[in-house]
Amino acid sequence: MKKAIATLAVLLLPCLAAGQKAPAPAQVVQAVRAYRMENEDRIMRELCEFLAIPNIASDTPNIQKNAAHLMEMLEARGIETHLLPITGRGPVVFGKLLSPEAKHTVILYAHYDGQPVDPAAWTDGAPFEPLLRNAAIEAGGKRIPFPVNGAGLRGGYNDDWRIYARSASDDKSPIVALLAALDALRAKEIPLALNLKVILEGEEEAGSPNLQRTLELHKNLLGADLLITADGPVHQSGRPLVFFGNRGDIGIDITVYGPLRALHSGHYGNWAPNPAMELSRLLASMKDEDGRVLIAGYYDDVTPLGEVEKKALAAMPDNDADLERELGIAKPEGAGKKLAELIMEPSLNVCGLRSAYVGSQAQNVVPDKAEASLDARLVRGEDPQKKFDQIAGFIRSQG
Ligand SMILES: [Zn+2]
Incomplete structure (x- = not known):
């Protein structure tokens, strides 16, 4: 979150209008960091208030409450805000902040809904009651109280502390980080370029399901030079990542x-074809041992990376070696390519498999059916229908 505020602030400054002297990025980062430390308590309070509004997309009254709250947050910064309605759902919240002499326009995308959550299965308090821990749960973090009235408490929040609530990271923090970055620039009188x-x-x-249609209806609002998505992880090393594109995705x-x-396996096995075996055979035939997809033409339409992309x-x-250790992976797929390269390629993944029962529920059956869900990620140049x-x-x- 802290790094995100500084990163977003620098992103807002790629060029200045003629006649204005551009502050060096390092100076901007310093000024924004100073602002953040002076205002940590207020920024965290704004995040926690936002996290306390339940935000499951299908929970109409609450998701609309989120949008109304967002509208207030944006308008408080002088951002012209429109709610682009979707019947029975949370609207697309559109905001626009023009700078007098700016030549370029950037759109930042984020989402304010969160993954569905079963409150009974939430291990850490309640999903919409933000909690603070002195480290990540995986690192043995213990619950600690929020600093009481941290106003004037410089650097009161430690870098290792973590807030837990639904959508704390995905994807409400980036919204609050963006607004904090705007506040910081304004407070430090650094013009938005x-x-x-x-x-x-x-x-x-x-x-x-409604994003494309809604944006098409309001095309007139959307002109821009660049869209940056603020919905992704930090790099595994902990450093901020800037995304300039996403892969597409189709589910099958x-x-x-x-x-x-289902038939008794002792009475019908060896004779009745087993759908779980057939499905396994089918799935196994789709990829080789390095994870390369064997379907004809699967990589043909990929637009190759340019020099700038390769350099980046x-x-x-x-x-990668640290990740392999951390995740217990003896040998990654990809024939020696790095994770960063491999996620630039099309993929084909088995998300889940189901047939009859396993473990203590296993029965002596030849199952009546076997099911799998796949997802295929698409890169530039590829057409979803053609891929399907x-x-x-x-x-x-395969017959
Ligand atoms: Zn997300």
């Missing part, structure tokens, strides 16, 4: 049918 627009969505975790469900009803990737910190047709064609060709 860009026109800034924001698109804040209220049903990203539900698959964004496969059901393989066996006999009309090569300059990224390489902590390739995968479906491959399945068909």
